[in-house]
Amino acid sequence: xxxxxxxxxxxxxxxxxxxxxxxxxxxxxxxxxxxxxxxxxxxxxxxxxxxxxxxxxxxxxxxxxxxxxxxxxxxxxxxxxxxxxxxxxxxxxxxxxxxxxxxxxxxxxxxxxxxxxxxxxxxxxxxxxxxxxxxxxxxxxxxxxxxxxxxxxxxxxxxxxxxxxxxxxxxxxxxxxxxxxxxxxxxxxxxxxxxxxxxxxxxxxxxxxxxxxxxxxxxxxxxxxxxxxxxxxxxxxxxxxxxxxxxxxxxxxxxxxxxxxxxxxxxxxxxxxxxxxxxxxxxxxxxxxxxxxxxxxxxxxxxxxxxxxxxxxxxxxxxxxxxxxxxxxxxxxxxxxxxxxxxxxxxxxxxxxxxxxxxxxxxxxxxxxxxxxxxxxxxxxxxxxxxxxxxxxxxxxxxxxxxxxxxxxxxxxxxxxxxxxxxxxxxxxxxxxxxxxxxxxxxxxxxxxxxxxxxxxxxx
Amino acid sequence: xxxxxxxxxxxxxxxxxxxxxxxxxxxxxxxxxxxxxxxxxxxxxxxxxxxxxxxxxxxxxxxxxxxxxxxxxxxxxxxxxxxxxxxxxxxxxxxxxxxxxxxxxxxxxxxxxxxxxxxxxxxxxxxxxxxxxxxxxxxxxxxxxxxxxxxxxxxxxxxxxxxxxxxxxxxxxxxxxxxxxxxxxxxxxxxxxxxxxxxxxxxxxxxxxxxxxxxxxxxxxxxxxxxxxxxxxxxxxxxxxxxxxxxxxxxxxxxxxxxxxxxxxxxxxxxxxxxxxxxxxxx
Numbered sequence: 001x002x003x004x005x006x007x008x009x010x011x012x013x014x015x016x017x018x019x020x021x022x023x024x025x026x027x028x029x030x031x032x033x034x035x036x037x038x039x040x041x042x043x044x045x046x047x048x049x050x051x052x053x054x055x056x057x058x059x060x061x062x063x064x065x066x067x068x069x070x071x072x073x074x075x076x077x078x079x080x081x082x083x084x085x086x087x088x089x090x091x092x093x094x095x096x097x098x099x100x101x102x103x104x105x106x107x108x109x110x111x112x113x114x115x116x117x118x119x120x121x122x123x124x125x126x127x128x129x130x131x132x133x134x135x136x137x138x139x140x141x142x143x144x145x146x147x148x149x150x151x152x153x154x155x156x157x158x159x160x161x162x163x164x165x166x167x168x169x170x171x172x173x174x175x176x177x178x179x180x181x182x183x184x185x186x187x188x189x190x191x192x193x194x195x196x197x198x199x200x201x202x203x204x205x206x207x208x209x210x211x212x213x214x215x216x217x218x219x220x221x222x223x224x225x226x227x228x229x230x231x232x233x234x235x236x237x238x239x240x241x242x243x244x245x246x247x248x249x250x251x252x253x254x255x256x257x258x259x260x261x262x263x264x265x266x267x268x269x270x271x272x273x274x275x276x277x278x279x280x281x282x283x284x285x286x287x288x289x290x291x292x293x294x295x296x297x298x299x300x301x302x303x304x305x306x307x308x309x310x311x312x313x314x315x316x317x318x319x320x321x322x323x324x325x326x327x328x329x330x331x332x333x334x335x336x337x338x339x340x341x342x343x344x345x346x347x348x349x350x351x352x353x354x355x356x357x358x359x360x361x362x363x364x365x366x367x368x369x370x371x372x373x374x375x376x377x378x379x380x381x382x383x384x385x386x387x388x389x390x391x392x393x394x395x396x397x398x399x400x401x402x403x404x405x406x407x408x409x410x411x412x413x414x415x416x417x418x419x420x421x422x423x424x425x426x427x428x429x430x431x432x433x434x435x436x437x438x439x440x441x442x443x444x445x446x447x448x449x450x451x452x453x454x455x456x457x458x459x460x
Numbered sequence: 461x462x463x464x465x466x467x468x469x470x471x472x473x474x475x476x477x478x479x480x481x482x483x484x485x486x487x488x489x490x491x492x493x494x495x496x497x498x499x500x501x502x503x504x505x506x507x508x509x510x511x512x513x514x515x516x517x518x519x520x521x522x523x524x525x526x527x528x529x530x531x532x533x534x535x536x537x538x539x540x541x542x543x544x545x546x547x548x549x550x551x552x553x554x555x556x557x558x559x560x561x562x563x564x565x566x567x568x569x570x571x572x573x574x575x576x577x578x579x580x581x582x583x584x585x586x587x588x589x590x591x592x593x594x595x596x597x598x599x600x601x602x603x604x605x606x607x608x609x610x611x612x613x614x615x616x617x618x619x620x621x622x623x624x625x626x627x628x629x630x631x632x633x634x635x636x637x638x639x640x641x642x643x644x645x646x647x648x649x650x651x652x653x654x655x656x657x658x659x660x661x662x663x664x665x666x667x668x669x670x671x672x673x674x675x676x677x678x679x680x681x682x683x684x685x686x687x688x689x690x691x692x693x694x695x696x697x698x699x700x701x702x703x704x705x706x707x708x709x710x711x712x713x714x715x716x717x718x719x720x721x722x723x724x725x726x727x728x729x730x731x732x733x734x735x736x737x738x739x740x741x742x743x
Contacts, residue, residue, distance in 0.1 A: 081497040098537065099499070099520060112534075113520035115576050115604065119533035124580050131580035132531045139523045156528065 042108045046142060049150065050077035050102070050110075050165075056084070056173045057150075057165040058180075062242055063121050063136040064160045065253045069223025070244030071121055071134075072184050074168060074177035086177050087117035088184035088245060095174060108142040110152060128221045137161075162253070183247035190268055191243075191250070191275065191286065192220060195326045198288040198451035203227040203239070205258050207282035213293035214239065216286060225252075230294040249275050256284055290451050295389040298427040302443065303355035303385060305459060310355075312443065314457035315348035319433025323444050327452030331412040339409070344372040349413055355391075357382025364393050366417060368410040376403040376410050380417060390422035390448060416455075421448035431458040501540050508548060513565055517544055519574040519603075526575055526599060535576030535603040543574060543603045543617065546741055550618050551625065554733035558725045567632055569624070571597040576604035586652050590620035595631040598624045611742045615686045618738060622685040626678030633722040639714050640673030643707050647672050660699045663707035680708075680715045681727075688735045689728060 031038060050057075056076030062068070075085040083100040086093050098116035103109045112118045120126075121136030140152035140163045154161040170176040193201065203214040203225070214227035214237075223244070229237040241252040249268040256263040256277075263284040266275035274287035302310060314324075316332060336346045347369040354363040364380030377399035385391045395418040398404035407414070417423070428442040438458060446454035498506070501519075509515045518525055521534035535543075552564050569592065579588040579601040591599040600617050607613035643663040651659070651671040664670035669679030684692055696712075699705040719727040 081499070101520070111521055114534050114537045115539075119576070122531050122533045122577070124531045124577050131582065135531055137523070138521045138533055 039104045039108070042142075043102045043104060046108050046110065046150075047102045049145070049148075051079045053077070053167050055170040056168045056177070058168050059163065059165050060244055060251075061118070061121065061136070061163045062161060062244065062253050063134045063154065064157045065162070065242045066160050066240065067222060067224060067242075068134045069242035070251075070253060072181070072244060072246070073117055074170075074173070074180060075165070076173050083112065083116070084173070085117045086181050087120065088181045088188065089117060089120045091185065093178060093181045093185070095177065105139070106141060106155060110140045110142065112138045134222075180247050184245045187245040187247070187249055187268055188223075190273070191218065193288065193326055193452075195330045196452050197273075197326070198290055199325045199327075199446055199454040200289045200292045200451055202287060202289045202293045203256075204285045204287060204289070205282075206285070207259055207261070209259065213289060215293040218243075228293075230296070250286075258284065288451075291448070292424055292446070295424055296426055297389065299385055299389050299391055299425050301427060302353075302425055303383075305441070308353075308355040310353050310459050312351040312353065312445070312457055313348060313460050314350075314455050316346070317348070318431075318438075318458075319435025321433045321442075321456040323428065323454065323456035325446075325452060325454040327450070328416070328455050331416070331453070335409065335412070339370060342372075344370055347371050349410075351417065354382040355385070357384050361396055362399060365399065366410070366414060368413060370409065373406065374402050376406055378403060378407070378410060378414055386422055390424055392419075392422040393417060416447055416450070416453050417445075419447040419449040423447055428456065499537070501537055504541060505544060509544065513552065513568060515564075515568055515570060515572065517572045517574060525573045526579075530579055530582075531577075532575050532579060532601070533577045535574050539576060539604045539606065540574060542608060543600070543606060546606075546614060546618060547572070547621060549741055550734050550737040551621050554730055554737060555725075557733055558730055559723055563723070567628060569596055569598045569628060573597060573599040574603045575599065575601045578602045578605070584652065589616065590624055592624035592627050595628045608742060611738065614738060614741055618734075619682045619686045622734070623678045623682035626681040627674070629723070630674065630677065633718070635674070635677050635718060636714060639677055639711065642710055643704075644673065646670055647676075660695070660708070661701045661704050663701075663704040665695075665708055665711070676711070677715065680711050684712070684715065684727060684731055685734045686738065687731075689731055691735075692731070 033041065054076070056074055059073040059075050060070055061073065062070040071087055071089045073085050073087040075083055077083050077100060081099055081101065082097050084095050084097050086095045096116050098112065098114040101111045101113050103111055105111075118136075119138060121134035122138060123133040124131050126133040135157065137154040137156060139154070141155055143151045143153045145151075148167055150165040152163040152165070154163070168177070193199065201216040201218060203216050205212045205214070212229060214229045216225055216227050218225045222242075224242050225240065227239045231237070239256055239258075241254055241256060244251050244253065246265075249266045251265050252263070259282075261279045261282050263277040263279055266277040266284070266286060268275050272287065274285050277284045332346055339345055349369065350367045352365040352367070357363060360382070362379035363382035366378040366380060368376040368378075370376070379396040379399050380393045381396060383391045383393045395414055398407050403410075424444075424446045426444050426446075428444055431438040431440045431442040440458040440460055442456065442458050444454055444456050496502075505517050509517055517540070519535055519537075519540045526532050555563050581588055587601070589601060593599070598621060600620060603617070605613070606617060646662045646664070647670060648654075649671065651667050654662075654667040654670060656666045659665075659667040659670045662670060664676055664679075665683050666679045669676040683695070687695070696705060696708050699708065716727045719725045719730070
């Protein structure tokens with residue numbers, strides 16, 4: 001019995017020693033502070049940076065750089081939890097105040113908690129982008145802080161979004177932020193075609209290997225460009241980037257990578273009405289060119305339609321399509337304004353093509369129809385397709401006395417088709433306007449004599 | 461014996477050593493307990509919703525309060541109080557007047573979420589006006605687009621609240637299964653292909669009401685509580701199909717019985733109060 005007791009004591013003693021031996025293991029302290037403290041510190045650090053810049057920040061926000069361009073904001077974060085901001089998203093640039101918070105989410109987050117300019121990019125009522133807007137957010141995760149430049153991400157678009165804050169450098173936030181936004185909006189307008197602008201907007205790459213033009217294909221709604229270079233083989237080389245406007249021009253994101261160089265920042269040149277990026281003696285230029293980047297083979301297909309006698313219709317009542325240029329719209333609007341004085345109005349015009357030019361009179365015919373007047377008919381030669389895939393026709397005169405007497409009404413339309421340097425015709429799939437969609441083949445015709453003129457219509 | 465004493469001493473000494481090892485004092489909490497910044501709207505909401513009813517109105521954006529895959533945004537701060545007043549006048553006060561002071565305190569969602577934007581449903585020609593989650597939270601969308609000069613604009617969110625509150629009442633007292641047997645044959649998930657007028661000719665008060673019996677019941681509630689009795693009667697009497705008209709009248713009587721039996725509320729009195737409040741909001 002004694003031995004049993006004795007053995008138990010020994011066992012208890014050994015167990016106690018073991019317990020002590022296991023107790024209070026030393027561990028390597030990776031962090032000095034507890035996680036909760038470190039999170040609080042991270043929040044405080046961000047909050048201090050935001051509020052200590054009393055003249056605010058410039059914010060560049062790309063919601064998804066594979067779908068949309070960017071928006072510039074100017075923001076001033078106040079210690080009372082409010083943020084004042086303006087933006088170049090639209091013409092409403094008044095500085096507005098709202099709430100913000102720095103929170104712990106998946107990481108340190110900057111949250112714009114009530115509505116302001118920043119929510120314009122997540123507005124699902126945005127015309128043309130119903131349901132999504134620019135696919136933006138109000139919640140941003142802090143990603144990096146380098147040299148005072150704070151980069152945030154949207155967790156939903158982690159790979160394609162960027163929200164970058166950099167100190168504004170202003171001395172007067174109220175005045176200078178508005179001036180910068182106005183300058184940025186002016187640059188946004190500079191890339192848009194005017195009545196006299198060529199419809200051939202291109203991205204021109206110029207380096208030691210020569211000059212190459214890409215069709216810019218700029219989407220004004222999305223602020224996004226998908227420049228294409230079409231090779232004679234039919235292969236396409238395509239670029240894509242979002243555009244954010246600055247007070248001096250524009251920046252692209254992602255950068256344009258072309259033949260070993262990278263282009264990001266473009267400066268606007270007022271004299272040439274173009275945006276130019278210069279890198280190591282090479283240039284990338286966004287400009288309105290007198291000649292398209294590429295003329296397709298479509299004209300040969302067009303020449304086969306209806307046995308070489310396709311009939312083209314342009315009628316404003318069928319709705320608008322952005323491929324009809326402002327210059328062409330101007331011709332029709334001016335004519336309509338003139339006719340309105342007499343209770344008349346423009347209805348449509350029809351061009352009867354003949355791609356088998358036999359040298360006869362009136363192989364081609366332009367018919368202009370005005371409500372309240374007889375049809376006006378004008379003779380053209382047959383259409384000749386040139387080696388460069390342009391085509392040419394020549395005006396021969398009015399087809400009848402009424403048309404002769406009223407030719408001044410149709411003169412601008414006659415001049416459009418009578419382009420001395422030829423025309424470019426491109427097939428555009430089935431007809432679509434902002435009002436109607438038809439299965440009819442759609443087509444554009446552009447003048448090379450006056451490249452501000454292009455019309456979108458249909459064959460019937 | 462002496463040895464036993466020594467062993468005993470050693471064991472207790474070891475235990476004392478263990479129990480004393482690595483002792484930490486109680487320190488302050490590591491959780492951030494600093495008071496949040498409250499603006500005027502926050503203070504008003506605390507005084508008018510949190511304190512009296514334990515209902516929180518969440519209008520400051522938290523992406524987790526709504527569907528993260530939808531493109532939504534918070535409301536303007538200026539939109540919040542008018543929308544909250546509408547809830548107060550046309551929902552809380554009428555129910556309190558008839559159901560008693562504690563009615564809303566005891567049966568109510570504990571949170572409202574206000575979103576400023578419309579909530580478009582992907583791949584569908586519809587928008588979601590509101591969402592009720594487990595009887596604890598109601599989310600109202602397009603708060604920024606309420607027009608307090610247009611009664612139809614105000615009715616829309618209130619209809620959503622009465623609709624969702626109907627669901628919450630049903631979670632407390634289930635509706636009579638006989639309700640779903642009145643005309644179950646035309647319930648459909650493609651309700652959005654019907655107009656309200658067409659649905660009424662089938663015996664449902666709205667197109668959405670023709671989606672299921674649960675929605676049918678709360679659509680009846682919300683239609684009754686956002687129209688005057690005369691307006692509601694006019695809607696029902698405009699139905700051409702007599703059988704459909706009779707079905708809706710039967711549903712109306714079951715809704716009234718449900719309110720009276722389970723909550724001692726005459727829904728027609730409630731209807732008078734809610735409609736008067738709506739008119740006051742617009743005026």
